[in-house]
Amino acid sequence: MLRRLFVIFGLVVLLAGGAVRASYADDATLTLKRLATDNYADIELGIAAVAASGLPSAEAVLNALADSRLSYRSADKALFFKDASGSWIDAATNTMPAEQPSGLKPVKVNNRVRRALEAALGSMTLMAADPQKRIAAAEAVFKSRDVNTLAALESVIAKEQDAVVKRHFEEARAAVLLLKVDAPESDRVAAAERLGERGDQDSLALLGAVSEANASANTVVAAKLAAKGISRRLALLSTVQNAWYGLSLGSVLLLAAIGLAITFGVMGIINMAHGEMVMLGAYTTFVVQEIIRTKAPGLFDWSLPIAIPLAFCVSALVGLLIERTIIRYLYGRPLETLLATWGVSLMLQQAVRSAFGANNREVGAPSYMSGVWDLNGFQITYGRLWIILFGLAVFVALLGVIKGTSLGLKMRAVIQNRRMAAAMGIRTPLVDALTFALGSGVAGIAGVALSQIDNVSPNLGQSYIIDSFLVVVFGGVGNLWGTLLGALSLGLANKFLEPIAGAVLGKIILLAVIILFIQRRPRGLFALKGRAVEQ
Amino acid sequence: MLQLDVQSIDLFYGAAQALRGVSLQAQRGKVTAVLGRNGVGKTSLMRAITGQQAISAGSIWLGDQPIEAKQSFERARMGIGFVPQGREIFPLLTVRENLETGFAALARQEHSVPDFIFDLFPVLADMKQRRGGDLSGGQQQQLAIARALVMRPKLLILDEPTEGIQPSVIKDIGRAISFLREKQTMAIVLVEQYFDFARELCDSYVVMDRGHIVLAGEKSAMVEADVRKHLSV
Amino acid sequence: MITFFIRHFDRTAIGFVTTLLLIAVVVPLLNLAVPESSAFHIPTYLVSLWGKYLAYALLALALDLVWGYCGILSLGHGAFFALGGYAMGMYLMRQIGARGVYADPVLPDFMVFLNWKELPITWYFFDHIGYTLLMIVLVPSVIAFVFGWFAFRSRVTGVYLSIITQSLTYALLLAFFRNDMGFGGNNGLTDFKYIIGFPVQAASTRATLFALTALFLALGFLLARAMVVSRFGQILASIRDAESRTRFLGYRVEHYKVLVFVVSAAMAGIAGALYVPQVGIINPSEFSPSNSIEAVIWVAVGGRGTLVGAAIGAVLVNFAKTWLTGSFPELWLYGLGALFILVTLFLPKGIVGSLAVVVQRMKGGSAA
Amino acid sequence: AAKAEDTIKIGILHSLSGTMAISETTLKDTMLYLIDEQNKKGGVLGKKLEAVVVDPASNWPLFAEKARELITKDKVVATFGCWTSVSRKSVLPVFEELNSILFYPVQYEGEESSKNIFYTGAAPNQQAIPAVDYLMENEKVQRWVLAGTDYVYPRTTNKILEAYLKAKGVKAEDIMINYTPFGHSDWQTIVADIKKFGSTGKKTAVVSTINGDANVPFYKELGNQGIKATDIPVVAFSVGEEELAGLDTKPLVGHLAAWNYFESVDTPENKEFIAKWQAYTKNPKRTTNDPMEAHVIGFNMWVKAVEKAGSTDPSKVIDAMIGVAVPNLTGGLSTMMPNHHITKPVLIGEIKADGQFNTVWQTPGTVVANEWSPYLEGSKDLIADWRAPLSCGNFNVKTGKCGGKS
Amino acid sequence: MNLDLTDSILYVDAVSVSFDGFKALNDLSFVVGRGELRAIIGPNGAGKTTMMDIVTGKTRPDNGMVIFDGSIDLTTRDESAIAALGIGRKFQKPTVFEGQTVEDNLLLAVEGPRSAWSSLFGWRSRVTVDQVLETLSTIRLGDLKHRLAGSLSHGQKQWLEIGMLLAQNPKLLLVDEPVAGMTDAETEETARLLTSIAGEHAVVVVEHDMSFVRALQCKVTCLHEGSVLAEGSIDAVSANDRVIDVYLGR
Numbered sequence A: 001m002l003r004r005l006f007v008i009f010g011l012v013v014l015l016a017g018g019a020v021r022a023s024y025a026d027d028a029t030l031t032l033k034r035l036a037t038d039n040y041a042d043i044e045l046g047i048a049a050v051a052a053s054g055l056p057s058a059e060a061v062l063n064a065l066a067d068s069r070l071s072y073r074s075a076d077k078a079l080f081f082k083d084a085s086g087s088w089i090d091a092a093t094n095t096m097p098a099e100q101p102s103g104l105k106p107v108k109v110n111n112r113v114r115r116a117l118e119a120a121l122g123s124m125t126l127m128a129a130d131p132q133k134r135i136a137a138a139e140a141v142f143k144s145r146d147v148n149t150l151a152a153l154e155s156v157i158a159k160e161q162d163a164v165v166k167r168h169f170e171e172a173r174a175a176v177l178l179l180k181v182d183a184p185e186s187d188r189v190a191a192a193e194r195l196g197e198r199g200d201q202d203s204l205a206l207l208g209a210v211s212e213a214n215a216s217a218n219t220v221v222a223a224k225l226a227a228k229g230i231s232r233r234l235a236l237l238s239t240v241q242n243a244w245y246g247l248s249l250g251s252v253l254l255l256a257a258i259g260l261a262i263t264f265g266v267m268g269i270i271n272m273a274h275g276e277m278v279m280l281g282a283y284t285t286f287v288v289q290e291i292i293r294t295k296a297p298g299l300f301d302w303s304l305p306i307a308i309p310l311a312f313c314v315s316a317l318v319g320l321l322i323e324r325t326i327i328r329y330l331y332g333r334p335l336e337t338l339l340a341t342w343g344v345s346l347m348l349q350q351a352v353r354s355a356f357g358a359n360n361r362e363v364g365a366p367s368y369m370s371g372v373w374d375l376n377g378f379q380i381t382y383g384r385l386w387i388i389l390f391g392l393a394v395f396v397a398l399l400g401v402i403k404g405t406s407l408g409l410k411m412r413a414v415i416q417n418r419r420m421a422a423a424m425g426i427r428t429p430l431v432d433a434l435t436f437a438l439g440s441g442v443a444g445i446a447g448v449a450l451s452q453i454d455n456v457s458p459n460l461g462q463s464y465i466i467d468s469f470l471v472v473v474f475g476g477v478g479n480l481w482g483t484l485l486g487a488l489s490l491g492l493a494n495k496f497l498e499p500i501a502g503a504v505l506g507k508i509i510l511l512a513v514i515i516l517f518i519q520r521r522p523r524g525l526f527a528l529k530g531r532a533v534e535q
Numbered sequence B: 001m002l003q004l005d006v007q008s009i010d011l012f013y014g015a016a017q018a019l020r021g022v023s024l025q026a027q028r029g030k031v032t033a034v035l036g037r038n039g040v041g042k043t044s045l046m047r048a049i050t051g052q053q054a055i056s057a058g059s060i061w062l063g064d065q066p067i068e069a070k071q072s073f074e075r076a077r078m079g080i081g082f083v084p085q086g087r088e089i090f091p092l093l094t095v096r097e098n099l100e101t102g103f104a105a106l107a108r109q110e111h112s113v114p115d116f117i118f119d120l121f122p123v124l125a126d127m128k129q130r131r132g133g134d135l136s137g138g139q140q141q142q143l144a145i146a147r148a149l150v151m152r153p154k155l156l157i158l159d160e161p162t163e164g165i166q167p168s169v170i171k172d173i174g175r176a177i178s179f180l181r182e183k184q185t186m187a188i189v190l191v192e193q194y195f196d197f198a199r200e201l202c203d204s205y206v207v208m209d210r211g212h213i214v215l216a217g218e219k220s221a222m223v224e225a226d227v228r229k230h231l232s233v
Numbered sequence C: 001m002i003t004f005f006i007r008h009f010d011r012t013a014i015g016f017v018t019t020l021l022l023i024a025v026v027v028p029l030l031n032l033a034v035p036e037s038s039a040f041h042i043p044t045y046l047v048s049l050w051g052k053y054l055a056y057a058l059l060a061l062a063l064d065l066v067w068g069y070c071g072i073l074s075l076g077h078g079a080f081f082a083l084g085g086y087a088m089g090m091y092l093m094r095q096i097g098a099r100g101v102y103a104d105p106v107l108p109d110f111m112v113f114l115n116w117k118e119l120p121i122t123w124y125f126f127d128h129i130g131y132t133l134l135m136i137v138l139v140p141s142v143i144a145f146v147f148g149w150f151a152f153r154s155r156v157t158g159v160y161l162s163i164i165t166q167s168l169t170y171a172l173l174l175a176f177f178r179n180d181m182g183f184g185g186n187n188g189l190t191d192f193k194y195i196i197g198f199p200v201q202a203a204s205t206r207a208t209l210f211a212l213t214a215l216f217l218a219l220g221f222l223l224a225r226a227m228v229v230s231r232f233g234q235i236l237a238s239i240r241d242a243e244s245r246t247r248f249l250g251y252r253v254e255h256y257k258v259l260v261f262v263v264s265a266a267m268a269g270i271a272g273a274l275y276v277p278q279v280g281i282i283n284p285s286e287f288s289p290s291n292s293i294e295a296v297i298w299v300a301v302g303g304r305g306t307l308v309g310a311a312i313g314a315v316l317v318n319f320a321k322t323w324l325t326g327s328f329p330e331l332w333l334y335g336l337g338a339l340f341i342l343v344t345l346f347l348p349k350g351i352v353g354s355l356a357v358v359v360q361r362m363k364g365g366s367a368a
Numbered sequence D: 001a002a003k004a005e006d007t008i009k010i011g012i013l014h015s016l017s018g019t020m021a022i023s024e025t026t027l028k029d030t031m032l033y034l035i036d037e038q039n040k041k042g043g044v045l046g047k048k049l050e051a052v053v054v055d056p057a058s059n060w061p062l063f064a065e066k067a068r069e070l071i072t073k074d075k076v077v078a079t080f081g082c083w084t085s086v087s088r089k090s091v092l093p094v095f096e097e098l099n100s101i102l103f104y105p106v107q108y109e110g111e112e113s114s115k116n117i118f119y120t121g122a123a124p125n126q127q128a129i130p131a132v133d134y135l136m137e138n139e140k141v142q143r144w145v146l147a148g149t150d151y152v153y154p155r156t157t158n159k160i161l162e163a164y165l166k167a168k169g170v171k172a173e174d175i176m177i178n179y180t181p182f183g184h185s186d187w188q189t190i191v192a193d194i195k196k197f198g199s200t201g202k203k204t205a206v207v208s209t210i211n212g213d214a215n216v217p218f219y220k221e222l223g224n225q226g227i228k229a230t231d232i233p234v235v236a237f238s239v240g241e242e243e244l245a246g247l248d249t250k251p252l253v254g255h256l257a258a259w260n261y262f263e264s265v266d267t268p269e270n271k272e273f274i275a276k277w278q279a280y281t282k283n284p285k286r287t288t289n290d291p292m293e294a295h296v297i298g299f300n301m302w303v304k305a306v307e308k309a310g311s312t313d314p315s316k317v318i319d320a321m322i323g324v325a326v327p328n329l330t331g332g333l334s335t336m337m338p339n340h341h342i343t344k345p346v347l348i349g350e351i352k353a354d355g356q357f358n359t360v361w362q363t364p365g366t367v368v369a370n371e372w373s374p375y376l377e378g379s380k381d382l383i384a385d386w387r388a389p390l391s392c393g394n395f396n397v398k399t400g401k402c403g404g405k406s
Numbered sequence E: 001m002n003l004d005l006t007d008s009i010l011y012v013d014a015v016s017v018s019f020d021g022f023k024a025l026n027d028l029s030f031v032v033g034r035g036e037l038r039a040i041i042g043p044n045g046a047g048k049t050t051m052m053d054i055v056t057g058k059t060r061p062d063n064g065m066v067i068f069d070g071s072i073d074l075t076t077r078d079e080s081a082i083a084a085l086g087i088g089r090k091f092q093k094p095t096v097f098e099g100q101t102v103e104d105n106l107l108l109a110v111e112g113p114r115s116a117w118s119s120l121f122g123w124r125s126r127v128t129v130d131q132v133l134e135t136l137s138t139i140r141l142g143d144l145k146h147r148l149a150g151s152l153s154h155g156q157k158q159w160l161e162i163g164m165l166l167a168q169n170p171k172l173l174l175v176d177e178p179v180a181g182m183t184d185a186e187t188e189e190t191a192r193l194l195t196s197i198a199g200e201h202a203v204v205v206v207e208h209d210m211s212f213v214r215a216l217q218c219k220v221t222c223l224h225e226g227s228v229l230a231e232g233s234i235d236a237v238s239a240n241d242r243v244i245d246v247y248l249g250r
């Protein structure tokens, strides 16, 4: 009850200073009807009015509008919204209407309306029970810097128990106060310091707006000081951030290349169809999601864990088929594998195009893969984090197989001397087939991850094939560690060059550097040395 | 007991015939030496037995089974151990891994490297972690022999095993071959150019010339001058 | 000098050169002199199309010289082709002169609308055909020389070399895409009008270009053949099979490699220059690594290390592409893909290479 | 050969493989649909139409080759095709030389007018400038990021926009221009830069001329880094329903696109078209988009012109085309102007969660294309008019000369 | 020592090399005089092949110098430069051009100009053809001269490589295990061959076959663990206790 009262109080203050000359919102339905229009400017005004109306359904209505669940009956402009279960609720009474309303038209939203909604909902949810919501509200106020929320802010700050939420509230207040010309100087100086502590780009922008024209000398000095601190911090941060981007690009390259490190690096097949194996993995993800979407929407977050083994199987099976029908006739003729796998690649592309169409296919991100983890300004996107971890996991697993299992030993033996391996009793055809299937399967797994950041289209594979070869060769053919290091160093180099030279020139420079680097180490980063190599 | 029975096989490289109706028998617990000049077909014969080169006529029996239609790896799994000419170790595998490739033909419980191997070739024990390809020529040859022994073969084929090996180790190898013969578990076929070495070890011998077997017999019946005639240039 | 070119002529070589010279004469004749109604008439579009194939054949020949005979698998030969093409394209652009849409006497159209004020230095003198011809050969050669000199001296071999050649062409692709480079960006150079004063569209010009391409292909073939049948070619083969052994015999492997690489690059450049006026456009996608890979594939299809095969492979694959994209637009990739797979499986030495084996066997059989 | 006389052949020159297949395959289907529809109505001039489909495989020289093949070998009377500017540039000399007709359905940078090409997509002033106006007026944008793929269309469009913005008083430091290579897939740095550029307090928007495949990772990264349309809206000129179909659009709600047609346009013509199209493709989810509408308009114009000329002879049809008006799918009438471009309405739409666009603004009528931009130094004095007696695509009003005709 | 130097064809001076910490050569020094025939023996892994690798430029030493012909430091040159100076080598594992015929292998080896230009415009002269024929008969592969070297048997390849070395006509021949895989008769033949060319050429032979080494009748150097263990006549060396321990066996 107290909370409700408080919101009303806050919004009345808001309205009093606002541009809206609301005829006191005694008639709730009348207020609501202001939303029943096609004119965005009117809707914007209506939002403020509804927020101020104190209607029991106000928050629900605004939330419904934000999610495009709000409609009005053209005939009488009565508002209805859909609740969580999908049934219509009469906004005026906040109850289910007796009969299903008909002739409904949705209330349209555009960015302007959305912004107004965010601001309105922000102030309304300052007291929400969920601390996350309160933080979101504080951030909304921080952004809108609405002077009218000041009183509300003061009061919630006084009551807030949660230290984190409190900090956000205080930052929001500081944002409002800093540029409030008539605020006391001490408050404004304190606000500048507060923002300096917050230390992000937004604070810097706010501090930058302080000038002699709108503040006292002391405030200006404080703001300058705080801004300087932020700039220094941000410069440092951007290096860290760059390293992160580099790492994450590196992990993408690693994933793209790692299957090739087997089929090409270990087996010596110039596997031009590698990219298509990656593509098959991505399409498997698509199919899995498609089935989940229609059959079991609740499992959506599980779509990737389900897709990973399936993608492995699909690509591995196709790989197996290719090995058994084509590649196995080409051992000892490595250069010709280029020709044959190129042919395979063309056919696979076209097959996928025939089966799924030429367009991109939608692969969604599960909830744990979207969003940003803000570590005090250092932003880690969850999607990328997962991809890095996933890339490393695949790498470790593969390394384990190659180095630690008897299959791995047999693989290496067969590749180094097929005839002798057979003379040792190793089933060379089986090992060949398994190795190629493993490499293909791993490529398929990579496709699951890449479907999260890139197009799922028949051309997916083509866009990674060149980089994949580059990584494997740069790292040193036949050395998994080389592939890891190659991928990560190319990723990092790329991301540190990009801000300096731009994306295009950066890439050109990187290629030139690679060409020069190979002169110094003609067998890649992790070159195998010694006599053993020359045989 | 007759372990290997090669019955008049022919072998071609393209149009060129390398073996012409060659027959060869090897008994368990016996050493059979194969002698002959360069290019007469000794290695080709071994390749035929191990399945690395297909034959066009004749048959090959291992124990009581015909194997000429079997793949090379199947023959290895049936118990043929092979020390090829030119060593053919796996260059990028470590010495240890090279030895472990011999496990492929064995049941799981037999997956171990017998100790006597390191007694015979102590250098391999020192170099277990080194890559096979980095070893010196003679060390590689020792490794190749050891690797075949890991397989615990029923038929051991040694194609010029002493090539490039220092005299003291040759003596050791000689002792080892005697030792293996004494164990009576395997038949040994030894291809050798080094006449004295072969004569000392063998129980029976064949001499090849231009793809034919020109002399064959028990050691007791071996006449040095006859054999040397076929070995001279 | 003449003997240098014609020594060790065998029947295939004579047949190939004669065929080329013949079509260099006959095709233009059938196109220009025979009336359109005649069944023997060759339409102009076919003349240009076949001209394009022959230009590709010259590229394939160049590639076969380094790959087939010296084991240098260049996945960046398209770069030299494109550089030669650009040199020619720049000449053709300058030939447009004030006939461009903006009627600027000096600047090509794309420069005018991107607000360039003056001609970049790279474009100087390209209005002279002599200078252009020089550049067509020089630019690819110099780049090949510098690149090869470093790479071969550092002993970059095998896939490492392949990948850096690919990086080279990829870097050039990106560079030429950049509009700031002043080569027309993605749109490249098009809408050519005149070549040495003759309208490029005219049937007679096209026929002449075709004849020239055939002629250059024959010349390229003679040069390449002369190189590979000489002692030089034997040493190349040794380098291909056992590079380090060749060194131990005292041969300076890097000199040999640089020399063939440069010659091959120059041939590719000439091929590019002949290609551009016939297809009417040069654009950075010619630098794309997949183009270079395709060229490798032509060689493989025709038969690596046969020269004639490389040329035939190029013509054949491109003909197949033309035919399939026109007749089976939705299925052609299956056809082409299957062609590549079948050739690898059943004609392991490529079409010509495998044919040669069969012929050899038949000869051997009859002799025995 | 005799049988060939019974039908009228139409060439379809769209990539069905390679990088552009993503966009162009649909246009091929559209043409097949339109031809099928027309044949149901009895064809043209009493003859059935026959489509000749070829695949130029996203390979520019191959476009020229295929164009030549279509015209000389298959004897098509008109061709509908191309997507990228470079493919059009590649075939342009062919169409001029052989005097045939090409309908080009995609928005492009302008700066061209050929006698043999009819441009049914938008010129920059029919798309880019209204979009910027909208952002300036409705979103009060003050700072601009012009992000594009490094090729001619973005370069030219951005040149025009830069000049336009500066003319409107935007300062140089408030414009950030960024070019990326084709198929750019790692957008982390650039999106972070945009975020930074946009957090100075001034309202910022991104004008995206990013092309093709690069859009998906770009939008995915926008979503990942949490850039919302309410903070920094992105307005794109090459992202339509087809592209959105490959994306999870929920995080992108509110970002904008400027086109001349949206699938969501609520007109009876459009409803009917969509219904028939989906029935034809037997896919109730099949989307439509702007370049498709351009082909619909172009095709209908061609039919009308042929009927007007009473012949399919290209020279006659070319003359008959100018002035032909057909209904577009947004409820208006598009007319072929003497500059061989058509009049079009401009629509601004916001992305909705279902992958469709919500039209938030629309020009009251149709807009005439400026094929030669008044904002570019070299072209401001040029006009195109293919009517006799001028009959020139680049007539310089200052010098009174038609360029290229010496 | 100085006297030795000007008089020597090959002077290996305190050469060490290690691979990943393993010292393959340890302060190795020895001198080979002009026209001298020298046999080198030593246990497997003693460093004999590594020593040849260093002389021919295949491996760079960590320290030490290799002086050729009294004044030329070999450690700064690459393989082809060293070969061009007149050092030829036969490898332990026979390495020939498998894809070329026996005759062509020899043609490639025959001494003569090595530059790219000369190879483009020059062709085989009468002299080289004769030389090849002569070598072919020496190595008894005349019948097989049109065979691809890859199809030779192991021993035949050994011979071919010896032939290539002879055809090269170098000042210094480094011969690594020439008689491995040869019959006793061939071994004797090879010994005769090598003694006959010594004098005009310096020859360094590595072998394990003691009867062959004996037949060479020359100074013997025994290496062990990367340095010289004993040097002298065959009788002296083979009587050396250490040599017996580590190499010959009892």
Ligand SMILES: Nc1ncnc2c1ncn2[C@@H]1O[C@H](COP(=O)(O)OP(=O)(O)OP(=O)(O)O)[C@@H](O)[C@H]1O
Binding pocket: B013, B014, B016, B018, B036, B037, B038, B039, B040, B041, B042, B043, B044, B045, B085, E150, E151, E152, E153, E154, E155, E156, E181
């Ligand atoms: N891969 C091959 N292709 C063609 N011919 C071959 C091949 N290998 C060997 N030959 C030929 O077959 C014949 C027999 O060769 P093989 O290797 O069996 O001889 P060998 O008795 O083992 O000789 P060595 O004592 O030299 O090892 C030789 O004439 C050889 O030239």
Ligand SMILES: Nc1ncnc2c1ncn2[C@@H]1O[C@H](COP(=O)(O)OP(=O)(O)OP(=O)(O)O)[C@@H](O)[C@H]1O
Binding pocket: A529, A530, A531, A532, B130, B134, B135, B136, B137, B138, B139, B164, E019, E020, E022, E023, E024, E042, E043, E044, E045, E046, E047, E048, E049, E050, E051, E092
């Ligand atoms: N690249 C390398 N990495 C590691 N160890 C090496 C390498 N090259 C040589 N060795 C080691 O150096 C030692 C000397 O080898 P080298 O080949 O010179 O011996 P060798 O005297 O020729 O022996 P052999 O008589 O068996 O041919 C050996 O123990 C070998 O294992």
Ligand SMILES: [Mg+2]
Binding pocket: B042, B043, B044, B085, B159, E153, E154, E155
């Ligand atoms: Mg042999």
Ligand SMILES: [Mg+2]
Binding pocket: B136, B137, B138, E048, E049, E050, E092, E176
């Ligand atoms: Mg050695």
